[in-house]
Structure formats: structure tokens, C-alpha cells
Amino acid sequence: MEVIKEGQTNKRAGRRLILLCAFAYFISYLTRVDLAAVLVAVEETGFSARNDAVLALALTSAAYGAGQFVSGWLGDRFDPRRVAACGLVLTAACNITAGCFGGAALPALWALNGLAQSLFWPPIVRILSANLPKPEYDKACVWVNWGGSFGTMAVYLISPLVIKALGIRAVFAIAGGAALAAVAVWAAFSRRYSVGAAELHGAVNVP
Secondary structure, X not given: OOOEEOOEEOXXXXXXXXXXXXXXXXXXHHOOOHHHHOHHHXXXXXXXXXXXXXXXXXXXXXXHHHHHHHHHHHHHHOOHHHHHHHHHHHHHHHHHHHHHHOHHHHHHHHHHHHHHHOOOHHHHHHHHHHHOOHHHHHHHHHHHHHXXXXXXXXXXXXXXXXHHHHOHHHHHHHHXXXXXXXXXXXXXXXXXXXXXXXXXXXXXXXX
């Protein structure tokens, strides 16, 4: 393991961990808010009825909230690195499938995407708390949340350009492809950090 070593935190390794978690959270927001970002274009382009898209957004919010409890439970009992990886795979599948089919399938796909999104924050918190002392952990949570903010800004800035150049379906395809690429990055680097049995207990606070 790279960060924990005889109770002392290696600052360079700690920064790499924070960057990795912020990257994962950035990707989660790419695949989470893309539908909201293109909501106006959904009906204009014939991708889906507006009512289906609005219902999809409502369902993903409800599923995300409910899924936090499941995610916290999973993160307490299973390797949180794998839980987060499952979230990346699932949200990639939802986005790519949405890009292919759209229409009436959106509500069901985005409900499932809400569950996928709930698999990020509790495992990330678990990994950060297992590898960073309290002062660095508190700062890390702020930086990781910034990853989500940058993901939101990226979607709203880039989506209109993608729609103009490639069409609305490409927005979801690109987001899903980015999530699949992130799976490889996460798998390669998250294994360096501790999630030992000593850390797999207690509750995870959801922001």
C-alpha cells in the first residue's frame, strides 16, 4: 500500500489519492448531469419526449438518495474500490444504452443510473478515511467535491458543441466512454491504497 506506512502519511501519495478520487467524482458527474444539460435539446432533436426526460431526472434523484444507504452498507462490507468500480461500469452502461435508444427507455435507464451514482461517494469517503489523517481527510473531501463541480461545468460547456457537431446521442456515448476509460484508470491506481479490515466498519456520512 502506498499511503499508510507505520502510521505516517506520505504526502505525495496522499495527493495522488485525492487526485484519483476527484477524477472518479468528475467522471460521475459527467455521466450524471448530462441529461439535465441537454434537456432543452431532448425534445427539439426528437431524442425523447420532454415528459420522459423530466420523469427520468426525478427518478434518478430518488434512486440516488435511496441508493446512498445501500452504497454505505456495501462499502462497509466489501472492498470500496470495487464498489466504486461497479458504479463506473453501471453508469457507463446506462449512458451508452441511453445514447443508443433514448425515448421511453430514459426513465428506467436514469433510475438505474441514479443507483450507479450512489456507489461513488461512500466508497470514496471510506478510502480517503482509511489512508489520510483527519486534517488531510477534511481537505480531501473538499477537493473531491470540486471534481464533481468541474464535471458539471464541463458537461454544460461541452454538450452544446457535441450536439452541434455530432448530435445529441453522442453526448451520452462520450460520457459513457469516458466512464469506461475511468474504470481502467481506477483499477490500475486504486489498488495502491489501503482498505484493510480495520477500516471496514462504522457509518459513512453522506453530504
